[in-house]
Amino acid sequence: MNASCGIDFGTSNSSVALATPEGIRLAPVEGTYVTIPSALFFHAKDNIPTYGREAVAMFFARRPGRFMRSLKRVLGTSLMKQGTMVNGKVMKFEKIITPFLKNLKDKADAASGLDLQHVVMGRPVHFVDNDPDADSRAQAELKAMAEAVGFRYVDFQFEPIAAAFAHEVNLAGEKLALVADLGGGTSDFTVIRLSNAYVKKTDRTGDILANTGVRIGGNDFDKDLSLSLILPELGYRSTYGEKHLEVPLKPYHDLAEWSKVNFLYTTKTVAQTRQLLYQSHDKKRFGRLLTVLEQETGHALLASAEETKIALTSAATYQAPFEFIESGFFIDVSRQLFEEAIRTEIEKIAQAATQCIHDAGVGAEAIELVILTGGSTEVPRVQAEFRRLFPNAALADENKLSSVGLGLAYDSRNKFG
Incomplete structure (x- = not known):
């Protein structure tokens, strides 16, 4: 061979x-x-x-x-x-x-x-x-x-x-299975007939009933966690100036995505942030944003958000450390608030899974096995959603x-x- x-x-x-x-x-x-x-x-x-x-x-x-x-x-x-x-x-x-x-x-x-x-x-x-x-x-x-x-x-x-x-x-x-692959960037679903008797079949076209996918994954959970529970402590949605305008949101959204953080480290962005700090109504929190940009610690911020998400898979609350920004700076985060932050993403993932079942022409009750793969399926709210959607199925993870x-x-x- x-x-x-x-x-x-x-x-x-x-x-x-x-x-x-x-x-x-x-x-x-x-x-x-x-x-x-x-x-x-x-x-x-x-x-x-x-x-x-x-x-x-x-x-x-x-x-x-x-x-x-x-x-x-x-x-x-x-x-x-x-x-x-x-x-x-x-x-x-x-x-x-x-x-x-x-x-x-x-x-x-x-x-x-x-x-x-x-x-x-x-x-x-x-x-x-x-x-x-x-x-x-x-x-x-x-x-x-x-x-x-x-x-x-x-x-x-x-x-x-x-x-x-x-x-x-x-x-x-033989079992009729739904595979839910929730990675860092995408959530993908397949309805497929499985059996160890099929392992060496070269053509599986007839066994695959449907595929769907949506560009939502663990990185989006991290982003929602950051924007909802972490970045407000760095001045997100605070105001500045006589007209009480909201500070620009783009730097915060870029800070919440791995693929965009590096684009923030420019002389122009740092200078604009420094200028806004003079007019900020919340200098302590907004000053933390300037510290992150000047010291180029955006990836460390994202890593802390990811660590917080992981910690909340087994703990109801977590004290997230951000001492690389400021000595003694911690943020208390609860699983309940995290689940509220990602609720919209969970709904979209559930819709994509439901669409896959619909495209396959079967009902949810016909699914005998749900295979969960990808790190994002560790999130308790994700597992609970698949148990709700497919109450008759065994979960393999x-x-x-x-x-x-x-x-x-x-x-x-x-x-x-």
Whole structure:
């Protein structure tokens, strides 16, 4: 058989799984870890990138350089062509994403002892909502980068279908399943018939009843948490001047998105914020915004929001530390307030899941298994919503961060083996 692999290039985390004569297995991609944060740190001295946890550590150690995350969200957008400043030089995003994919291929090659030529890349149902041209462009961009790192045969599979394939090997008998793949950038759904008797079928078209997706994920939860509960403590929606005008909101919205934070660190933005501080009616809170911009700690702010979200999966309340802004600065956040902040996003996710069932031509009661994958399914409110929507179904949520990669490897074996 042809040895092949599946690559799950995720908004937040990535993984690679191998399909070799010895079987299907995850490849270590950072030390002994089988997942790697989709993050890069370009060192200021030479613009050479570091990846994953090491990149995150470099950034928080305040090493000189440029930190980047959530790059998948740039695919298919105008930003791909525009590029961004990296240590004083304009760099196209293909030159940023390609080295990250090359690092994944190198790890897969090392784990297999081969120069792998065949890959199935995971993709969301929609890279970009309601824009088929941008969606096609995103896949073409990802394919070109996969070929640039040395893959000769590149195919794609929807991420929720891949997650289904990973769970299927453990099933006895046929089940009608809904796969909910909630990642950092997208939420994707598939209704599919699963059985361990189908594992080696090369054509699964007849088993897949419907796919839907919406561009909402864990990063949006982080953004809602930031805007609702954290950024007001940095002057969000405060006022300034004799006319009591609201301060500009764009810097706050950019501070709440991984892919936009770096665009704030300009002389112009800092100067405008400093000027507004003189006229601010809440100098203490608005002054914290200026501190973040001057010290370029927006990513640390986002990381704290993400840590708060994660803490609230198991705790009812959390005291979020922001001492990198101001000594003794903490914000008390409750799970109840967080759930209120993300309520609209949860409703949109539920609508997309319901649409998938409708498109499949089945009722919610017919779903026997709900497969939850992706880190965002850890959020208790998300799990509660799927239990409400599908009361007759069993919930499976093991291997949340690696099931897509494993499923892509199963798919690559069927397609290339």
